[in-house]
Amino acid sequence: MDPTLKEVAMSLTLRTADVALAERFDYWRSVVCDAFVPLRAEPGEGDFHGELSTVRLGAVQLSSVEANAHTVRRTPRTIASSDRDYFKIGLQVRGYCVLTQDGREAPLTPGDFAVYDTTRPYSLSFDDTYRQLVLMVPRARLRLKPEEVARITAVRVSGRHGIGALVSPLLLRLADHFDEYESPAGPRLADNIVDLLVTLISGQLELDSPNPDSGRRALLIRITSFIESHLGDPDLGPETIAAAHYISTRYLHKLFSQEGTTVSALIRERRLEHCRRDLRDPLQLTRPVSAIAARWGFVDAAHFSRVFRSAYGASPREYRFTSEPFEGGVTLSAD
Known part of the structure; x- marks a missing residue:
């Protein structure tokens, strides 16, 4: 085959x-x-x-x-x-x-x-x-x-x-x-x-859709896609995202508040998920943990280790080299 x-x-x-x-x-x-x-x-x-x-x-x-x-x-x-x-x-x-x-x-x-x-x-x-x-x-x-x-x-x-x-x-x-x-x-x-x-x-x-809320949802879809495409940029934040979509940061925060989360929480959740996948990828076993973190926008290795452990119940290195499942997962709670 x-x-x-x-x-x-x-x-x-x-x-x-x-x-x-x-x-x-x-x-x-x-x-x-x-x-x-x-x-x-x-x-x-x-x-x-x-x-x-x-x-x-x-x-x-x-x-x-x-x-x-x-x-x-x-x-x-x-x-x-x-x-x-x-x-x-x-x-x-x-x-x-x-x-x-x-x-x-x-x-x-x-x-x-x-x-x-x-x-x-x-x-x-x-x-x-x-x-x-x-x-x-x-x-x-x-x-x-x-x-x-x-x-x-x-x-x-x-x-x-x-x-x-x-x-x-x-x-x-x-x-x-x-x-x-x-x-x-x-x-x-x-x-x-x-x-x-x-x-x-x-x-x-x-x-x-005749629903007047559809315009807001369409904008939110564009924004979340933009975030996904720019996770590797360590400067990605509310100001950058709002400017790219010609809206105020206040309105951006309001959009995410209506979804029960925050801009920062979504960025963190998506970055952590990509790091988690890369750490378990057999093709990336020789890639340093710090390089994987940097690839997805985490420039501070100590900070990355703390938020990863909080999300997945293990350090990045422990998670990479064990086959045991860990409790926990990323939660989109407000910051």
Whole structure:
């Protein structure tokens, strides 16, 4: 079996033409489950062929999928078998697709795209040869509430009008130059893509809801995405965040107070979570704890050790070198 795509930090292409005809669809099912999330796949008629290319840009994955007729389904059983929680954005390049989720159908023709959520059932049906780009973003990066997610899934967005006309060409250019993004600039590029998607989703939420509170929520989504993208900046704070969104620091604090937390608490929680993951990452075992802390904006090693122990019940070094689970976790209490 080839290395799973989720473990490869470079562009990679897999083709069914590389295996025997009788094994192609089983191989394809394995490929798409490894690349994305566990799925049920059902072949169409005739001989099957497929090709998948993928590249990792920081926490974001961009894939190009080319195949002939088949259907994939995310079912309650496949959801239960995996804790990989993502939003996926499917952009149709060639052919036709029907995305179904949350009681809606999004018929996608070339240039159209839609958002779907891997934590709930969905299906993608392709009735002929097609090419689709799939952008996979951790759900935590967009920080949407469940009720907001349910309003935007399987909603067709035209790639020919509005901000959709900016997103479609950008993703197409990325997909045509996979090998050019295997560099330290990849994570920064991913942050820019996520910011653009947050703007798109925020606008969609505002358009689709008569609720006067939707504008505030859309702004909060943009702000939390900005925070996530700038955690490594040790100077990240209320003044910087407010200025970037053309609001006063007083209004910024009010937004977070209405959510039952503070700006500083959110920044600390997200930084600690990234540090926790890096400390348990086998590929970063030789990286100094201080370097991991600095990567996520903790410039004072002693301060980092104190807040980490408070959150997870162990020092960073203890947490890194033990397999025992620890009590505790980050709490978004007000400062």
